[in-house]
Amino acid sequence: MNHDNYQLYGPQTPQTALVLDSPHSGTRFPADFNAVVSEFDLRDGEDCFVDELYRPVTELGIPLLAAQTPRTYLDPNRHAGDIDLDLIDGGAWPHAYVPSGKARIGKALIWRTLDDGRAIYARRLKIEEVIGRIERCHAPYHQGLSSVLDRAHDRFGVVYHVNCHSMNSVAGKMGEGGEGSPRADFVLGDRDGTTCDPAFTEFVRATLASTGHRVAVNDPYKGVELVKAYSNPPARRHSLQLEINKRLYMNEAARERSAGFAPLQKTLYALIEACLDYIGKDVRRD
Ligand SMILES: [Zn+2]
Numbered sequence: 354m355n356h357d358n359y360q361l362y363g364p365q366t367p368q369t370a371l372v373l374d375s376p377h378s379g380t381r382f383p384a385d386f387n388a389v390v391s392e393f394d395l396r397d398g399e400d401c402f403v404d405e406l407y408r409p410v411t412e413l414g415i416p417l418l419a420a421q422t423p424r425t426y427l428d429p430n431r432h433a434g435d436i437d438l439d440l441i442d443g444g445a446w447p448h449a450y451v452p453s454g455k456a457r458i459g460k461a462l463i464w465r466t467l468d469d470g471r472a473i474y475a476r477r478l479k480i481e482e483v484i485g486r487i488e489r490c491h492a493p494y495h496q497g498l499s500s501v502l503d504r505a506h507d508r509f510g511v512v513y514h515v516n517c518h519s520m521n522s523v524a525g526k527m528g529e530g531g532e533g534s535p536r537a538d539f540v541l542g543d544r545d546g547t548t549c550d551p552a553f554t555e556f557v558r559a560t561l562a563s564t565g566h567r568v569a570v571n572d573p574y575k576g577v578e579l580v581k582a583y584s585n586p587p588a589r590r591h592s593l594q595l596e597i598n599k600r601l602y603m604n605e606a607a608r609e610r611s612a613g614f615a616p617l618q619k620t621l622y623a624l625i626e627a628c629l630d631y632i633g634k635d636v637r638r639d
Contacts, residue, residue: 368414
């Protein structure tokens with residue numbers, strides 16, 4: 354299943370109760386972006402290579418949905434009503450307005466500034482332009498993800514969703530946690546125990562920690578819209594956000610893979626295999 358805005362790797366019908374998505378690894382720049390900073394700078398918001406890091410696990414029967422358009426163009430990990438009014442022509446939004454507070458750091462549905470605080474546009478966006486981005490990018494991604502999660506839940510009676518991200522090694526001026534804050538190797542986010550069974554979060558934490566990595570939970574990232582929108586632990590729908598520190602697998606300044614890429618890919622493969630084992634105990638057998 355493919356769409357201009359996302360690609361679904363792995364099986365169309367989930368073969369396991371585990372589903373992955375990578376909402377921030379898209380690199381296809383739409384012609385109507387009309388930003389005043391370079392494409393290289395616009396990749397500032399990208400979770401570089403995250404889809405590639407997880408691609409091998411799709412051979413285990415796990416679907417991986419990956420966004421194709423850049424996060425700075427539209428962030429699927431935001432509510433469609435999370436509009437930054439400072440970016441809108443006229444400063445008012447005529448549709449549902451659901452602010453998350455991220456507009457304060459320029460990172461609402463459509464980014465206004467880069468991590469270093471520079472403005473992305475020399476203009477405000479027209480309302481129709483924003484609606485177009487929502488219709489072309491946000492809605493299809495959400496439909497694609499919710500439908501693959503539903504298919505897994507229908508088939509297995511439970512679904513575990515791992516929402517895959519990466520983070521800069523040190524917070525920028527507009528970064529979470531305050532400028533200059535160094536970050537752990539991995540940060541797990543379950544919105545303080547509300548988006549998945551805390552036992553699953555602890556299982557993933559302990560598995561990663563056993564490989565010698567430093568793992569933080571809900572600090573500074575708790576998880577945002579996707580884990581919130583599609584989780585419902587009492588209904589056996591679990592979503593966990595997993596942030597990987599970019600220093601583990603890439604040269605951040607050059608945006609190139611480093612020697613750490615292949616070993617990290619192996620660590621993630623082993624983690625996902627362990628998760629399948631864990632989840633297997635919770636799956637309804639037909
Ligand atoms: Zn991300």
